[in-house]
Amino acid sequence: MQILVCFQPIKDASKLSTHDWETALEPSFSFLPWMLHPSDETALAAVLHLKEQRQAQYRKIHCHALAIGDSSCDVFLRRLGALGYDMLTCLEAYQDIAYHIVQYMKQYPVDVIVTGYHDDGILGCILAEKLQWSLLSYGVDLQTSVQEDALSVTILQEARKLSTIAAKPLVVSMKTMGEHDRLPIATLRQMDQAKHMPIEVVACMEKHYQTEAKGEICWSEQRHKILLDADVSIEEKQQRLWQELYIKEEKR
Amino acid sequence: MKYAIIASNRQLQSIHGLYNKLLTKIAPEDSIDLWIIATEGEQFEGFCDDHQWIFQHVHFLSIAEYGWQEARLDALTDFFQQNIVDALFFMQNMEMTELAIRLSIRLKGSYAINIQDILLHDQYIEVQKEIFDGRRLWKEQHQDKPYCIVMKPPINENIQAASLSSKPIVHFHHFPKIASQMLENYCFMRVKNNQGLQDAERILLVGQGVGSAEAVAQLQIWAKQQKMQLGVTRAVVLNGWASMDLLIGASGQVVSPKLCLAVGVSGAAPLFYGIQNASYIIAINTDANAPIIEKADLSIIHDWKILLQPYET
Numbered sequence: 001m002q003i004l005v006c007f008q009p010i011k012d013a014s015k016l017s018t019h020d021w022e023t024a025l026e027p028s029f030s031f032l033p034w035m036l037h038p039s040d041e042t043a044l045a046a047v048l049h050l051k052e053q054r055q056a057q058y059r060k061i062h063c064h065a066l067a068i069g070d071s072s073c074d075v076f077l078r079r080l081g082a083l084g085y086d087m088l089t090c091l092e093a094y095q096d097i098a099y100h101i102v103q104y105m106k107q108y109p110v111d112v113i114v115t116g117y118h119d120d121g122i123l124g125c126i127l128a129e130k131l132q133w134s135l136l137s138y139g140v141d142l143q144t145s146v147q148e149d150a151l152s153v154t155i156l157q158e159a160r161k162l163s164t165i166a167a168k169p170l171v172v173s174m175k176t177m178g179e180h181d182r183l184p185i186a187t188l189r190q191m192d193q194a195k196h197m198p199i200e201v202v203a204c205m206e207k208h209y210q211t212e213a214k215g216e217i218c219w220s221e222q223r224h225k226i227l228l229d230a231d232v233s234i235e236e237k238q239q240r241l242w243q244e245l246y247i248k249e250e251k252r
Numbered sequence: 253m254k255y256a257i258i259a260s261n262r263q264l265q266s267i268h269g270l271y272n273k274l275l276t277k278i279a280p281e282d283s284i285d286l287w288i289i290a291t292e293g294e295q296f297e298g299f300c301d302d303h304q305w306i307f308q309h310v311h312f313l314s315i316a317e318y319g320w321q322e323a324r325l326d327a328l329t330d331f332f333q334q335n336i337v338d339a340l341f342f343m344q345n346m347e348m349t350e351l352a353i354r355l356s357i358r359l360k361g362s363y364a365i366n367i368q369d370i371l372l373h374d375q376y377i378e379v380q381k382e383i384f385d386g387r388r389l390w391k392e393q394h395q396d397k398p399y400c401i402v403m404k405p406p407i408n409e410n411i412q413a414a415s416l417s418s419k420p421i422v423h424f425h426h427f428p429k430i431a432s433q434m435l436e437n438y439c440f441m442r443v444k445n446n447q448g449l450q451d452a453e454r455i456l457l458v459g460q461g462v463g464s465a466e467a468v469a470q471l472q473i474w475a476k477q478q479k480m481q482l483g484v485t486r487a488v489v490l491n492g493w494a495s496m497d498l499l500i501g502a503s504g505q506v507v508s509p510k511l512c513l514a515v516g517v518s519g520a521a522p523l524f525y526g527i528q529n530a531s532y533i534i535a536i537n538t539d540a541n542a543p544i545i546e547k548a549d550l551s552i553i554h555d556w557k558i559l560l561q562p563y564e565t
Contacts, residue, residue: 013384014520018543021387038503038522043438118502120365121346122403125353137350176503213390220382244550245511250534 001054001061001148001168002110005085005102006123007040008068009076011150026217036070039116042181045175047114048084050151053144062086064110068097074199082186082194094205098126100204105131111168112151114142117175124173133169150248210225253278253372257307257349258328259288259343261294266343266405269350271307273403274341277372285309286335286420287350289324301507310420327425329358331397332398339399341378349402356400364394365402377401385547449500452481455509457500457527460487461516461537462556469513470491474560483507485523501526517555519544536560 011029020027036044047063054061064087065080067073070076077088087108087175101113115124121137128135136153140161150167157177162237168170220248253268255278259267261448266284270331275282286307291314311331315323328351328553332340342348342357349365356363371378376395381404449455468488475482483500485494499509503520508529515536517523524547528535535548536556543553552559 014522016545021384025388069427120349120353122365125350126357129354130358135350135354137321139345181503201564215390216393217383218389220386220389245532248549 001059001112002064002108003047003050003061003112003114004064004105004108004110005044005092006066006068006127007044007116008097009034009040009073010037011035034075036076036183037116037118038176038181039118039174041116041183042140042176043114043116043172044080045181045183046139046174046185050142050144051084057144059144059148064108064136066075066091066101066104067187068093068101072232073112075200078191078194078197079183081161081199082190083184083213085201086199089200089202091202091204098123098130100202101127102130103204104202110168111149113171114139115171115173117173121173124171126175129170131171133170133171135171135173136164137173137175138174139174142165142172142174202251253282253338255282255284255339255341256287256332256337257284257341257343258348260345260347261288261290263343263348264288269405270341270343270403277370280534283308285311287311287313287328289347290314307420309423311423311425314426315425321347321354323349325354325358328355331361331425337398339372339401340399342400342402344402344404352400352402354396359398359400360396361398361400362394362396363400364392366404367401368404370401370403380475385521385528394470409457422548445480449483449498449505449507452507452509454478454480454511455483455500455507455513455527455530456480457483457485457487457512457514457517458488458494459515459517459523460491461518461539461542462488463516465491465493467516467557471556471560480513481509485517514544515560517544518542 010239011032012035013029013032015032016027016029020037024183044065051061051063057229063085065077065085067077068091070090070092077090081088089104091100091104113127115127117124117138124135124137127133136155138156140156141154143154145152145165147165149195150165151170153166153172154163154164156162156177255274257267257274262450266358271284284307286309288310290312294314300417313324313327315327332355340352342352344366352365353363364381366381367379368381368382376393378391378393379400379401380389380391382388398439416547456471456478458471462468462471468484472482483497483505484498484502486499486503488494489496489499496504498525499505501527502525506526506529511530512527512530512533513536514527514533517535517537518539519535524544532550533548535542535551536559537544537551537553540553545553
């Protein structure tokens with residue numbers, strides 16, 4: 001079974017100070033650290049878990065990690081190589097990512113694509129439609145199935161889980177649920193071995209658009225807020241707090 | 253021009269708000285139809301007794317198997333390829349978002365998600381949404397029809413639209429058997445670690461700022477006394493002060509309580525994603541510069557230990 005995991009490192013925007021948000025319309029994220037999106041990390045960890053399961057059953061599995069971005073992805077790819085991913089690729093695409101992934105897959109066909117469920121699962125939806133594959137959104141766990149050409153995927157539907165046996169080819173969009181959601185820490189020995197793993201870099205310069213959506217960023221009004229002074233007594237604060245709640249409820 | 257609203261039968265309570273919003277955007281001669289996505293067995297008459305008739309045409313789409321988008325997509329694609337509309341408006345939730353994106357690709361249209369406001373023009377649509385936790389607005393234009401727009405529920409959902417004098421024409425579309433080739437078997441399971449956060453009306457959200465595991469335990473007692481559910485931030489979980497199933501945020505659960513009391517929470521973007529649907533957010537923090545102070549509806553800069561004292565038994 002060939003599994004491709006697509007992930008895109010993101011900037012940790014929570015590290016940006018309030019001052020930066022207030023001063024610039026488009027604050028610079030360039031100095032912020034890169035991080036894995038929690039859903040991407042869940043997807044990567046779930047596939048590693050699946051690989052362990054299949055190897056324990058002496059069944060073949062090939063895990064391919066595909067990072068979308070530039071050389072900043074190398075550190076994540078090296079870590080994944082150390083943890084057991086068989087093939088590492090960096091896809092240098094910045095727009096119309098799904099199209100470039102589909103193009104890339106013509107060289108390396110796979111049975112299952114796993115992505116993280118972020119940005120409302122757009123990537124998974126577009127991949128499923130472009131490839132005309134089935135899609136399972138909100139996956140929370142991957143397990144091996146008795147059938148060789150199928151995968152057991154647990155998905156979340158409203159407040160309950162749904163365990164499915166899904167036949168490949170398949171796109172799974174994974175969401176963090178607290179189970180197998182963190183990548184393990186690689187040992188120094190594993191990291192040392194992964195140093196020599198090749199990382200394939202694919203530059204995608206081609207633009208593929210029907211009509212490009214034009215967009216602009218604007219200032220937004222902050223949510224309604226009431227800031228209480230530190231000088232006011234606690235009793236008064238409590239009174240005002242409940243008054244505000246009462247008024248809000250009354251208005252509703 | 254012709255438009256359609258697509259909603260699941262659980263979202264019908266919010267239909268009036270969205271309909272009223274759209275009424276202000278469209279021309280008087282334009283028409284809006286309603287599509288209700290249901291599962292086989294769910295009755296149409298049940299919820300229509302209390303529902304005002306504001307649409308001329310209501311389509312009730314009933315699918316045999318539970319929640320499979322493939323079947324819904326096939327049915328909607330077939331219909332809208334034959335009956336061309338200018339825009340499809342979806343009520344926001346996970347299923348509808350997926351439906352909108354995939355349907356737009358099949359119909360060769362364009363999609364936009366989490367949209368708060370729209371401006372309809374003859375040749376294009378301008379949509380507007382909040383980004384970066386509401387710090388900025390993003391406006392973009394789409395030209396390819398049909399526009400598949402996933403709308404956030406309007407804030408005032410209780411607005412009642414003027415009802416039509418005549419009853420709507422109801423069209424039933426039933427798909428008893430679908431070809432779900434991908435699924436060989438499936439079964440439902442109870443979510444093991446659900447602590448009731450999803451359904452809780454009042455949540456006490458505890459952050460790293462409270463200082464220790466003992467403080468979290470103390471606040472848990474207070475929450476129990478106040479009949480609130482306890483939720484925690486990622487930092488609290490990573491410190492080992494609370495279990496993972498209490499985690500709220502982008503990497504945990506997304507909750508929508510009526511009241512969220514955030515104590516010792518800085519208000520980082522991933523966390524705020526988890527509580528952004530809360531009707532009312534109260535923040536208690538000693539740090540006046542914490543981002544949560546600006547995001548909350550009511551902020552108290554004070555020590556929580558003085559404000560939140562458990563009753564003595």
